[in-house]
Amino acid sequence: MSKWSMVIDLDKCVACQACSIACRFENNTPVAAPDQSEMGRAIRWNDVFPLPVEGEGEYPNTKERYITRPCMHCENPPCIKVCPVGATYQDEEGIVRQNYARCIGCRLCTVGCPYTVRYFNWSAPEWVSPLSEHLNPDRVEGSGVLEGPSIRPRGVVEKCTYCIHRLKKAHEQADAEGREFRADEYVPACVQTCTGKARFFGDLDDPTSTVAQLSQKRRAFRLLEEAGTNPKTIYLQEG
Amino acid sequence: MNKAWHPKNEREEIVLSPIHAVTNNDLWLWGILAAILLAGLVSWGIQFFVTGLSATGLNRPVYWGLYITNFVFFIGLAHSGTFISAILRLAGQGWRKPLTRAAEAITLFSLPFGVTSILIDMGRPDRVLNIFIYGRFQSPLLWDITAVSLYLFSSVVFFYLSLLPDIALCRDRLTEVPAWQHRMYEILSLGWTGRNGQFERLEKALDGMAIFMTMLVITVHTVVSWVFGMTIQPGWHTALIGPFFLLGAIFSGTSAVVIVLAILRKAYHMENVLPVSLFNSLRKLLITFTLGWLYMMIAENLTTSYGNLPEEMRVLGQKTGGDFAIMFWAMWILVFFVPLLIFIFKGKDNIPWMVGATVMVNIGMWMERFIVIVPTETRPRLLYELTKGVYRPTLIEWVITASLFSGLILLYSMFTRFFPIVPLWETADSLEPEENEKPVIGFRQHKFGATSSAMLKGK
Numbered sequence: 001m002s003k004w005s006m007v008i009d010l011d012k013c014v015a016c017q018a019c020s021i022a023c024r025f026e027n028n029t030p031v032a033a034p035d036q037s038e039m040g041r042a043i044r045w046n047d048v049f050p051l052p053v054e055g056e057g058e059y060p061n062t063k064e065r066y067i068t069r070p071c072m073h074c075e076n077p078p079c080i081k082v083c084p085v086g087a088t089y090q091d092e093e094g095i096v097r098q099n100y101a102r103c104i105g106c107r108l109c110t111v112g113c114p115y116t117v118r119y120f121n122w123s124a125p126e127w128v129s130p131l132s133e134h135l136n137p138d139r140v141e142g143s144g145v146l147e148g149p150s151i152r153p154r155g156v157v158e159k160c161t162y163c164i165h166r167l168k169k170a171h172e173q174a175d176a177e178g179r180e181f182r183a184d185e186y187v188p189a190c191v192q193t194c195t196g197k198a199r200f201f202g203d204l205d206d207p208t209s210t211v212a213q214l215s216q217k218r219r220a221f222r223l224l225e226e227a228g229t230n231p232k233t234i235y236l237q238e239g
Numbered sequence: 240m241n242k243a244w245h246p247k248n249e250r251e252e253i254v255l256s257p258i259h260a261v262t263n264n265d266l267w268l269w270g271i272l273a274a275i276l277l278a279g280l281v282s283w284g285i286q287f288f289v290t291g292l293s294a295t296g297l298n299r300p301v302y303w304g305l306y307i308t309n310f311v312f313f314i315g316l317a318h319s320g321t322f323i324s325a326i327l328r329l330a331g332q333g334w335r336k337p338l339t340r341a342a343e344a345i346t347l348f349s350l351p352f353g354v355t356s357i358l359i360d361m362g363r364p365d366r367v368l369n370i371f372i373y374g375r376f377q378s379p380l381l382w383d384i385t386a387v388s389l390y391l392f393s394s395v396v397f398f399y400l401s402l403l404p405d406i407a408l409c410r411d412r413l414t415e416v417p418a419w420q421h422r423m424y425e426i427l428s429l430g431w432t433g434r435n436g437q438f439e440r441l442e443k444a445l446d447g448m449a450i451f452m453t454m455l456v457i458t459v460h461t462v463v464s465w466v467f468g469m470t471i472q473p474g475w476h477t478a479l480i481g482p483f484f485l486l487g488a489i490f491s492g493t494s495a496v497v498i499v500l501a502i503l504r505k506a507y508h509m510e511n512v513l514p515v516s517l518f519n520s521l522r523k524l525l526i527t528f529t530l531g532w533l534y535m536m537i538a539e540n541l542t543t544s545y546g547n548l549p550e551e552m553r554v555l556g557q558k559t560g561g562d563f564a565i566m567f568w569a570m571w572i573l574v575f576f577v578p579l580l581i582f583i584f585k586g587k588d589n590i591p592w593m594v595g596a597t598v599m600v601n602i603g604m605w606m607e608r609f610i611v612i613v614p615t616e617t618r619p620r621l622l623y624e625l626t627k628g629v630y631r632p633t634l635i636e637w638v639i640t641a642s643l644f645s646g647l648i649l650l651y652s653m654f655t656r657f658f659p660i661v662p663l664w665e666t667a668d669s670l671e672p673e674e675n676e677k678p679v680i681g682f683r684q685h686k687f688g689a690t691s692s693a694m695l696k697g698k
Binding site: 039040041048049050051067078081082083084085086087102103104105106107108110111112115116119120121122123124129153154155156157223224227 | 292349363366367370470
């Protein structure tokens with residue numbers, strides 16, 4: 001069984017935000033009105049933001065640093081422990097998933113996540129034309145199941161799923177063709193779109209995979225390592 | 240039919256007098272409270288059907304605000320009754336008897352509003368049954384639901400049991416009340432006769448339940464705090480949060496008892512039934528709790544500031560000098576400095592001073608709940624500079640909050656017009672019928688009668 005992981009090389013990241021845009025369209029993330037966004041209610045499964053830099057000189061001798069941040073997909077996720085109904089859970093491939101159909105909107109997971117990467121639907125999602133005509137038709141739905149890019153109802157929590165619908169599709173295709181699924185058959189939308197080729201994706205359990213090898217580099221680090229969450233989203237430091 | 244026997248109690252007339260008539264003033268009070276409650280219901284209706292939680296000032300990262308503050312506060316207020324009637328019962332504090340019911344009624348009527356607060360805060364209250372269908376006991380929220388519902392259920396039973404002989408008394412004494420009201424007493428009294436050792440068995444049951452209730456009351460508020468404490472967020476993730484919540488709960492609960500007693504005493508002319516000595520006893524407890532609060536506050540904040548961990552200090556800084564500084568220092572004045580001075584120097588034999596101080600304590604304790612919950616959320620661990628939280632509660636949140644408090648007062652004041660708010664059988668001279676065919680055997684019964692009359696004489 002694979003253990004999915006993402007490596008983000010900050011040396012290569014140009015902070016173009018293409019990953020964020022790709023994520024929005026891939027996962028049908030609701031759009032927030034300016035006043036809502038101002039209040040801190042915008043939903044960004046994948047975010048790109050400038051890092052606060054101290055003591056790096058004055059204009060024009062300044063340096064800007066950026067970081068890009070999907071869900072950490074922790075091996076020891078604090079959000080899953082606290083969910084009262086199992087609406088958020090870790091599947092056998094290590095992905096931290098969210099079932100909108102079961103979530104009761106108590107927001108214990110959102111306050112429990114030290115990375116604040118979990119988002120709540122304060123109002124029902126709305127899209128203006130022409131956005132509303134170009135939603136991703138992919139769905140992860142079933143009886144009592146509503147995940148991934150499926151349209152969320154109001155009052156539930158959502159988050160980055162490493163594009164779970166893509167993984168599902170890849171598995172289904174392998175099954176249909178009657179062969180073994182290979183770990184290189186699937187990447188999330190942000191990885192596919194990354195302009196600087198800064199994002200890598202693959203199976204951390206396979207020692208020959210790119211992510212496994214990059215994770216061993218001296219530049220490799222994880223966010224809030226001291227929190228003991230053991231993220232599978234791994235960064236390579238700017239060199 | 241065997242006519243019921245009721246223990247003799249010289250206070251009977253005074254205690255039953257509020258039940259005879261609902262006055263115009265009552266109707267005015269109830270009308271205003273009901274109007275506020277209705278405004279809250281409408282607001283909740285709007286939030287539930289139309290806007291969702293977008294009607295609140297909540298956001299990312301301040302996911303929890305007034306509603307959760309109210310939840311913690313109401314559960315805390317509920318500690319009044321159990322503390323007075325269960326813990327002091329076990330401790331053999333006879334002076335508590337006249338105020339047990341008034342205190343327990345606070346428990347009974349504030350718990351439902353605590354539970355309601357959770358429902359109001361949920362993004363999908365329509366899916367509340369998922370908690371039972373898919374409930375996971377690894378979640379502190381499930382611990383909460385279990386503890387609070389068990390507490391609510393046990394409080395109802397405990398309250399009802401101790402009310403039973405007095406309902407029977409109402410049934411037999413209040414013959415001129417409207418027919419429906421009399422019928423209500425008949426049904427609720429469950430054919431209580433007060434004979435054949437019923438009192439003895441009731442005492443035994445209440446003693447047994449008191450042990451259970453004491454364990455439960457400690458569990459409940461600790462578990463409420465664990466919803467916060469079990470996360471790894473700075474300011475929340477401390478072992479002290481449980482004991483601190485518990486102490487705060489007993490503190491605000493006991494303060495609420497003082498307020499309620501003073502109002503009952505004044506409104507229903509119960510000066511002789513609820514003597515000043517009760518307030519003096521509560522005053523001693525409150526001095527202890529105020530100092531206990533100081534102890535907890537120092538233990539928590541000294542540990543945090545001495546350790547000087549950056550993420551913890553950011554939250555502490557929010558309280559002492561940041562966005563919440565005014566509230567934080569106002570809380571110190573309202574919960575600690577002024578009440579302590581009043582309790583020590585002014586409170587003895589002086590009910591207005593006691594009421595003033597306890598009102599301050601309860602306002603301050605509500606603020607403390609807010610200050611425990613919100614500042615932590617405004618300074619998340621990761622890159623707090625970028626996700627600094629700001630929280631401004633909206634009108635709808637305030638209206639709903641006001642309506643919960645009105646609802647509590649409404650239920651309470653209505654209750655006092657239909658049931659005796661001072662337990663008559665517990666404060667009776669003796670529980671032994673004079674012409675009892677079967678003499679009551681047992682050390683307990685004898686002792687109980689003795690302490691009861693001793694207390695009466697001491698007054």
